[in-house]
Each structure stands twice: as structure tokens, then as C-alpha cells.
Amino acid sequence: MKLADFQSRFQASLLGGASDADGPLIEKIKSSPRGATPETLLGVYQSGYRARLADFVSEDHPGLRALLGDEDFDALVDAYINACPARHPNARWFTTGLSDFMREDQRWRDDVHALSMARFERAMTDAFDSADETPLSxxxxxxxxxxxxxxxxxxxxxxxxxxxxxxxxxxxxxxxxxxxxxxxxxxxxxxxxxxxxxxxxxxxxxxxxxxxxxxxxxxxxxxxxxxxxxxxxxxxxxxxxxxxxxxxxxxxxxxxxxxxxxxxxxxxxxxxxxxxxxxx
Known part of the structure; x- marks a missing residue:
């Protein structure tokens, strides 16, 4: 397997999570000196990547986490990551899709308070990243x-x-x-x-x-x-x-x-x- 192919498969595995398609990738990963298997090593990268995405979402949605509680918020973020893998190198564009996901998801689309909080926090993030303009007095x-x-x-x-x-x-x-x-x-x-x-x-x-x-x-x-x-x-x-x-x-x-x-x-x-x- 060429290096470019390995990198492409590795990236796809991180974005999509563990799957049967990981076989060729695992074959090229060496076991660690301490005995960790290639499957375990790949799993560490996959879980670490998901955890980092979850951290980004949590940082941008403190109000939603407080409203739902840790357990429900973590379940929401987990479902979001599964349904909407990151496709942009900037995590900012990943986190702001949460309110769109909630509007379409059967579990969350009728929770007006959670949806309102997600929309508000998305607007706060969008405002922060908006283009520079000098206001008038x-x-x-x-x-x-x-x-x-x-x-x-x-x-x-x-x-x-x-x-x-x-x-x-x-x-x-x-x-x-x-x-x-x-x-x-x-x-x-x-x-x-x-x-x-x-x-x-x-x-x-x-x-x-x-x-x-x-x-x-x-x-x-x-x-x-x-x-x-x-x-x-x-x-x-x-x-x-x-x-x-x-x-x-x-x-x-x-x-x-x-x-x-x-x-x-x-x-x-x-x-x-x-x-x-x-x-x-």
C-alpha cells in the first residue's frame, strides 16, 4: 500500500469510525512494543478524534449542555457525530451544524427549548466569526x-x-x-x-x-x-x-x-x- 493510500484510508477511518473496511489499514499497522494490537492502536486514534470533536461541540454549546444535562448532551453529540462526520478541516464548521441536525432528528425536533438554545449558540458563534466591518456612530x-x-x-x-x-x-x-x-x-x-x-x-x-x-x-x-x-x-x-x-x-x-x-x-x-x- 502506498503512503498516499494509507493516509487516505486512515483519514476515512477517523472520519467514519470503525468499520469492516479497516482491514487493509490494520494489516499495515504494527503492534506496539507493549503488546497493543493494531486494532487497539487504530481504535485509540478513532476514539481520540471523536472525543476531540465532542469537545469542540461542548465548548460552543455551554447553554445546551446545562439545559440537557451531561448524559443527554453527550448522547446528542454522539448521535450528531455518527450522522454528520466532519468534512472540513476547521472544527468551527462542524460544530455549527448541530442545530440543523436537531431540527431533523426525531428525538430533538420537538424540543423547542433545546432547539432554541442550539440556534442561539450557533448565532453567537456565527457572529464571532463574521466578516470585519467598522460600525458607524x-x-x-x-x-x-x-x-x-x-x-x-x-x-x-x-x-x-x-x-x-x-x-x-x-x-x-x-x-x-x-x-x-x-x-x-x-x-x-x-x-x-x-x-x-x-x-x-x-x-x-x-x-x-x-x-x-x-x-x-x-x-x-x-x-x-x-x-x-x-x-x-x-x-x-x-x-x-x-x-x-x-x-x-x-x-x-x-x-x-x-x-x-x-x-x-x-x-x-x-x-x-x-x-x-x-x-x-
Missing amino acids: VQALADFSPQDWPRLVFAFHPGVALLELAPGALAAYAAAVSEEEEEPATEDAPAPEGVEYVAVWRVDHESAYRRLEADEYVALCEARAGRAFGDICQMAAFQQSGEMSPERLAQCLTGWFEGGMIVGVRVEDEDHSSKTPSSA
């Missing part, structure tokens, strides 16, 4: 005349994610990481009954999160979708969660700037082209 708005304000359109940091989670998700996460490095979360609004609206983004090279009231969540969704400020004002006045005053919307907009979410501002013309961009 609220002073960027001074570049525009009052007549332009209704047609202002905002560009958001690529790490911004808006989530609808099961109630209590943020409190459970905060409790899980309370003994670890403190997360740069801002003050929370009361959680609505039945759903918890959350924004996740990156600021100062760290992931941040904040619970949103329903009206701010709707406005922020519209702003991220490219709606002009005036359109958002009109929409906010008639949303189901209650009327949102222009003053309240302006307060939210200031908070998005101060939080480091916004990286660009432009004026949208009537034909939806833009002028006078202000960006990082």
Missing part, C-alpha cells in the same frame, strides 16, 4: 438633511441575527456561562409570553446579545430587510404589538447605532436607487 446621521430621513436605508453588520426563541432561553444561557467569561450583553427587556425576541451581533470583536421587545424586533427586521426609515415608521404605527411612536423608533435607531449594529446609511430615491452613501 449615530453622528453619521448628521450627514443627511431632515428631508432625507424618511428615505434613509441602513446597512447592518453581517454578524447581526434576529431570533425568535422559547421563553427563558437567555436566562438559561446566562446561568450556564455565569462562571465563565462574562458575555457583553446589554440590558434586557421583559420577555414576552410565548416567545423571546433576541438580537445577536458582534461588537469589539466579541459576540453580544440583547433581548428585544416585540415592537423593536419588528422594526429591526424591517430595517435589515432594506425598508426605508419612513416606511418603517408607517408600518410601526399599525403593528399588532401596539402602536410604535416615531420617538420610540428613533430611540431604537439610536440604540442600533450605539450597539455597533449599523455599518452604512444611504438615501433611497423614489426609483430605489441610492445617493449620498455613508458607510464604514
Whole structure:
């Protein structure tokens, strides 16, 4: 067996775990001086690789581990590794597939609290690894005349994610990481009954999160979708969660700037082209 063939088989064995296809590989492995068989030696590499993958998943999901407990979390990770072997050299891309797996898996797809936690922790990881963009300060708005304000359109940091989670998700996460490095979360609004609206983004090279009231969540969704400020004002006045005053919307907009979410501002013309961009 050529070296390249051996390396390819060895990699496949680590990724896929022990199987009948390991025979040719085992034949080329020498027993250790202490008497360990080739099967045992290969098994050490296979189990060590799985353990390292499990460590990566655990490091990225402290809230989910705390929520499920060690036994159920380890069973989840074991099932995930079996169903979704790592295909990328960067372990980061392996760990963030957990929430997708849970959504499709019969055991986990109906556990809304576990799914919410997995989605939230994936968003935190995605935000941390998002592309670099320099946020704008609220002073960027001074570049525009009052007549332009209704047609202002905002560009958001690529790490911004808006989530609808099961109630209590943020409190459970905060409790899980309370003994670890403190997360740069801002003050929370009361959680609505039945759903918890959350924004996740990156600021100062760290992931941040904040619970949103329903009206701010709707406005922020519209702003991220490219709606002009005036359109958002009109929409906010008639949303189901209650009327949102222009003053309240302006307060939210200031908070998005101060939080480091916004990286660009432009004026949208009537034909939806833009002028006078202000960006990082």
C-alpha cells in the first residue's frame, strides 16, 4: 500500500469510525512494543478524534449542555457525530451544524427549548466569526438633511441575527456561562409570553446579545430587510404589538447605532436607487 493510500484510508477511518473496511489499514499497522494490537492502536486514534470533536461541540454549546444535562448532551453529540462526520478541516464548521441536525432528528425536533438554545449558540458563534466591518456612530446621521430621513436605508453588520426563541432561553444561557467569561450583553427587556425576541451581533470583536421587545424586533427586521426609515415608521404605527411612536423608533435607531449594529446609511430615491452613501 502506498503512503498516499494509507493516509487516505486512515483519514476515512477517523472520519467514519470503525468499520469492516479497516482491514487493509490494520494489516499495515504494527503492534506496539507493549503488546497493543493494531486494532487497539487504530481504535485509540478513532476514539481520540471523536472525543476531540465532542469537545469542540461542548465548548460552543455551554447553554445546551446545562439545559440537557451531561448524559443527554453527550448522547446528542454522539448521535450528531455518527450522522454528520466532519468534512472540513476547521472544527468551527462542524460544530455549527448541530442545530440543523436537531431540527431533523426525531428525538430533538420537538424540543423547542433545546432547539432554541442550539440556534442561539450557533448565532453567537456565527457572529464571532463574521466578516470585519467598522460600525458607524449615530453622528453619521448628521450627514443627511431632515428631508432625507424618511428615505434613509441602513446597512447592518453581517454578524447581526434576529431570533425568535422559547421563553427563558437567555436566562438559561446566562446561568450556564455565569462562571465563565462574562458575555457583553446589554440590558434586557421583559420577555414576552410565548416567545423571546433576541438580537445577536458582534461588537469589539466579541459576540453580544440583547433581548428585544416585540415592537423593536419588528422594526429591526424591517430595517435589515432594506425598508426605508419612513416606511418603517408607517408600518410601526399599525403593528399588532401596539402602536410604535416615531420617538420610540428613533430611540431604537439610536440604540442600533450605539450597539455597533449599523455599518452604512444611504438615501433611497423614489426609483430605489441610492445617493449620498455613508458607510464604514
